[in-house]
Amino acid sequence: MKKLLMTTVAVSAMFSASTAWADNHPLKVGFMATLEGTYTILGEDGQRGFKLAMKELENKMGGRDVEVIVGATDASPESALRAVRKLVEQDKVDIVIGPLSGSEGIALRDYAKEHPEVTIINGVSGAQETTFVDPAPNFFRFNTDGAQWGVGLGEYVYNEKGWKTVASVAEDYSFAYTNFLGFAHGFCKAGGKITERQWVPLGSKDFASIIANLPDDVDAIYVGLGGGDAVNFLNQYQQAGGDASLIGGSIMVDGTVLSAKGNAKNALIGTPSSGPQADTWDDPDWQKYVKAYQDAFEPDQRFPTPSLLATGYYNATHAAAQCMDKVNGDLSDGQKAFRECLSTIELDAPNGTIVLDDNRQAIGSNFVIEVVEQDDGTLATKMVSKVDNVNQTLGEDEAEFRKLGLPSRDIIECD
Amino acid sequence: MSKFWERHPFWSLIIVLVIAVFIWAIFAPWPSGITDMFGRKKVFLNALFSGVTLGALYFLAASGFTLIFGLMQNVNLAHGSLYLLGGYVGYQISIATADASGNVVNYTFWWLLAFVGAFLACAIFGMFLQYAVFRRMEGDDLKQTLVTIGISIVAADLMLWYWGGDFYTIATPQWLAGPTQLPLATAVKSSGDVVFLKYPSVRLLILVAAIVIGVLMWLALNRTRVGMLVRAGVDDRDMLSASGVRIQRIFILVFAFGAGLAGIAGVVGGTFQSLAPGEDTSILLSSLVVVIVGGMGSIPGAALGALIIGLAEQFGSVYLPTYAPVLTFVIMAGVLAFRPQGLITSGR
Numbered sequence: 040m041k042k043l044l045m046t047t048v049a050v051s052a053m054f055s056a057s058t059a060w061a062d063n064h065p066l067k068v069g070f071m072a073t074l075e076g077t078y079t080i081l082g083e084d085g086q087r088g089f090k091l092a093m094k095e096l097e098n099k100m101g102g103r104d105v106e107v108i109v110g111a112t113d114a115s116p117e118s119a120l121r122a123v124r125k126l127v128e129q130d131k132v133d134i135v136i137g138p139l140s141g142s143e144g145i146a147l148r149d150y151a152k153e154h155p156e157v158t159i160i161n162g163v164s165g166a167q168e169t170t171f172v173d174p175a176p177n178f179f180r181f182n183t184d185g186a187q188w189g190v191g192l193g194e195y196v197y198n199e200k201g202w203k204t205v206a207s208v209a210e211d212y213s214f215a216y217t218n219f220l221g222f223a224h225g226f227c228k229a230g231g232k233i234t235e236r237q238w239v240p241l242g243s244k245d246f247a248s249i250i251a252n253l254p255d256d257v258d259a260i261y262v263g264l265g266g267g268d269a270v271n272f273l274n275q276y277q278q279a280g281g282d283a284s285l286i287g288g289s290i291m292v293d294g295t296v297l298s299a300k301g302n303a304k305n306a307l308i309g310t311p312s313s314g315p316q317a318d319t320w321d322d323p324d325w326q327k328y329v330k331a332y333q334d335a336f337e338p339d340q341r342f343p344t345p346s347l348l349a350t351g352y353y354n355a356t357h358a359a360a361q362c363m364d365k366v367n368g369d370l371s372d373g374q375k376a377f378r379e380c381l382s383t384i385e386l387d388a389p390n391g392t393i394v395l396d397d398n399r400q401a402i403g404s405n406f407v408i409e410v411v412e413q414d415d416g417t418l419a420t421k422m423v424s425k426v427d428n429v430n431q432t433l434g435e436d437e438a439e440f441r442k443l444g445l446p447s448r449d450i451i452e453c454d
Numbered sequence: 455m456s457k458f459w460e461r462h463p464f465w466s467l468i469i470v471l472v473i474a475v476f477i478w479a480i481f482a483p484w485p486s487g488i489t490d491m492f493g494r495k496k497v498f499l500n501a502l503f504s505g506v507t508l509g510a511l512y513f514l515a516a517s518g519f520t521l522i523f524g525l526m527q528n529v530n531l532a533h534g535s536l537y538l539l540g541g542y543v544g545y546q547i548s549i550a551t552a553d554a555s556g557n558v559v560n561y562t563f564w565w566l567l568a569f570v571g572a573f574l575a576c577a578i579f580g581m582f583l584q585y586a587v588f589r590r591m592e593g594d595d596l597k598q599t600l601v602t603i604g605i606s607i608v609a610a611d612l613m614l615w616y617w618g619g620d621f622y623t624i625a626t627p628q629w630l631a632g633p634t635q636l637p638l639a640t641a642v643k644s645s646g647d648v649v650f651l652k653y654p655s656v657r658l659l660i661l662v663a664a665i666v667i668g669v670l671m672w673l674a675l676n677r678t679r680v681g682m683l684v685r686a687g688v689d690d691r692d693m694l695s696a697s698g699v700r701i702q703r704i705f706i707l708v709f710a711f712g713a714g715l716a717g718i719a720g721v722v723g724g725t726f727q728s729l730a731p732g733e734d735t736s737i738l739l740s741s742l743v744v745v746i747v748g749g750m751g752s753i754p755g756a757a758l759g760a761l762i763i764g765l766a767e768q769f770g771s772v773y774l775p776t777y778a779p780v781l782t783f784v785i786m787a788g789v790l791a792f793r794p795q796g797l798i799t800s801g802r
Contacts, residue, residue, distance in 0.1 A: 075732070076732055077732065079619050079730070079731055079732060080619040080620065080621070080730070083619055211775075211776075237775065238775055238776075239771065239775065239778075240778060240779040242736070243771070244727050244736070245504060245508050245726075245727065245767065245768065245771075247500060247501075247503075247504030247507070247508075247654070247657070247768065248497070248500055248501040248504050248505075248768045248769070248771050248772045249771055249772070250500075251496060251497050251499075251500030251501065251504070251772075252493070252497045252500075252772050266621075267621055267728055267730050267732075267733075270621040270623060270728045270730075271727050271728050274623045274726065274727065274728060275654070275726060275727075277631070278626065278631070278632075278633070278654035278655075278656055278657065278726060279633055279652075279653075279654050280632045280633035280652060280654070296621075298620065299620060299621040299622070299623065299728070300545070300620050300621065300622040300623065301545075301621075301622060301623030301624065301625055301728075302623070302625050303623045303728070339618070340618075
């Protein structure tokens with residue numbers, strides 16, 4: 040009798056344990072960012088955005104515990120594929136959040152098509168092609184792309200600053216092309232001329248010859264570099280006595296560069312730029328997010344304010360969590376309900392409301408910004424103007440926009 | 455040199471011609487036909503100077519590497535870590551007395567002290583490595599190489615832990631901050647005024663310093679007793695130690711010196727580029743390419759290799775931007791294919 044009782048208890052305990060397990064079977068989330076190479080610092084801040092969101096969610100999505108598996112990449116498409124293969128095929132994750140860099144995003148779009156079982160929510164990569172050409176049904180992007188990040192800047196420098204001719208130096212890869220296209224689109228339309236373009240390999244160290252090659256007879260120089268490349272350029276630009284007006288690409292005036300040690304970054308004060316956020320925007324939601332970021336990490340382990348990379352990952356993670364909550368953590372039927380939710384959700388992000396278009400690409404706000412020195416001597420970006428509802432075709436008819444061609448070295452021409 | 459002339463009259467002629475064209479291009483004003491073909495003279499001169507100064511940085515980094523290899527047959531893959539460590543130590547010294555707003559009284563002194571401090575810090579670390587680690591696995595090349603990879607990974611993580619992932623640039627003293635006007639004409643304006651080349655002062659100083667260090671090293675190796683011992687050690691280690699020389703001391707000395715040079719290179723790199731995690735492997739790669747092109751274990755080889763790679767990178771970035779990233783490796787592949795021992799061979 041006693042034995043039977045014990046067995047019943049044991050069996051029921053096992054049973055209840057297994058049902059609890061079935062309900063709370065942890066959700067596996069793969070996190071991908073550039074934690075190696077030139078963009079390490081960018082990747083680390085992306086990771087902070089992700090961690091902040093996970094902290095706010097108390098490490099739960101749709102009532103299920105979240106098990107995070109990190110995949111490190113180095114901004115090359117090969118490294119992204121290596122990382123995602125491990126996450127999907129070996130660790131069997133349900134969702135991937137990432138990647139960070141442009142060409143990685145294109146690689147993951149193609150991978151997503153071969154692996155319909157996983158949902159990829161883009162971290163913050165911004166190449167246009169990723170969602171514009173042959174998009175994957177299970178790839179979602181809640182950040183606007185590089186071209187959208189350039190909206191408003193061209194008109195601003197042409198009309199307000201009065202800069203009519205521009206030469207450019209930018210990195211030679213998909214994101215920098217896309218980001219430059221966004222600027223050139225508005226600038227050329229306003230009547231500006233882009234006289235010379237120099238494209239430098241990602242990870243360049245010595246810009247002395249590039250700087251010497253910049254023409255003297257232009258009103259301003261567009262610099263579309265990021266991370267270490269940007270710091271190296273600015274340092275050497277000052278040493279060469281350069282004093283032309285600069286226009287910054289979106290990751291040129293980001294926290295990653297603005298918080299560099301040393302005085303190279305001071306060449307950026309007053310530089311106009313544009314991107315999906317403005318560090319000192321006075322919107323209460325934005326300020327709340329900045330405060331949460333500052334509270335979550337020690338001052339020496341973070342930037343003064345979150346970079347656009349942190350914001351991108353933060354938004355992507357919250358989008359995933361909101362939809363997991365909506366479907367109660369149910370990913371059955373090939374994640375159908377979850378994906379439907381992602382496609383239709385209106386995300387109330389700190390940097391403005393974001394919705395997705397038919398290609399699962401974000402439509403959101405864009406900010407024209409300027410670099411200012413703050414009272415404590417740190418640099419930050421202040422908002423000049425804000426453009427709402429920027430879509431991937433930059434407000435143009437889609438057929439017209441496709442005619443411009445995909446972002447590359449010579450798109451858009453106006454010399 | 456005269457031997458080379460006798461053996462390869464054709465190649466000697468080509469080299470002399472190329473040098474002559476370069477000298478002409480530097481000093482003569484360019485006719486418009488050439489400007490149409492190659493762009494402005496200012497760009498050419500800048501690429502030339504930048505190539506040489508970049509070569510100076512590579513030389514500082516690679517000469518220590520090649521010296522250690524030449525004597526101890528130790529491929530020190532932790533050399534990049536010494537570079538980065540030197541840069542960080544130099545940065546710390548340069549801001550050691552900074553007030554809250556980052557101003558340093560008498561900054562030039564602290565900047566120069568940064569070079570000394572970086573040299574000493576890296577030299578001590580190098581001595582420790584040689585004494586505590588490599589001495590125990592002498593003659594076992596593979597083991598040593600693997601251990602140096604391990605050390606470089608651990609050192610990279612320790613430095614990331616302490617200094618974080620930010621970019622560091624070491625400020626130049628005020629009197630070196632801007633450009634200097636050089637007596638080289640780049641163009642003649644329609645009014646008849648001659649436009650002279652302006653070039654960053656700090657890079658000129660670094661170039662001069664690298665040449666001085668190179669010459670001193672050559673003198674030390676060829677004109678002093680210690681240098682003689684080092685050269686003898688490169689030729690035949692066993693015979694030298696059999697003749698009663700305490701070779702371990704020479705090893706430690708050379709390792710310390712080579713590591714110290716890497717530290718100085720780190721401060722130089724921090725001054726005109728930037729310091730961040732990942733710089734260690736990229737400078738190691740450059741050093742490897744330089745010594746493979748120049749010839750493993752040879753100081754003049756390191757100088758020649760550094761010059762070639764520096765010039766190739768700078769000219770490539772201006773005149774062949776699309777192919778710039780592969781140019782250095784094309785040169786390396788070419789050298790390996792036709793002269794695998796490097797352009798200048800060391801020892802016997």
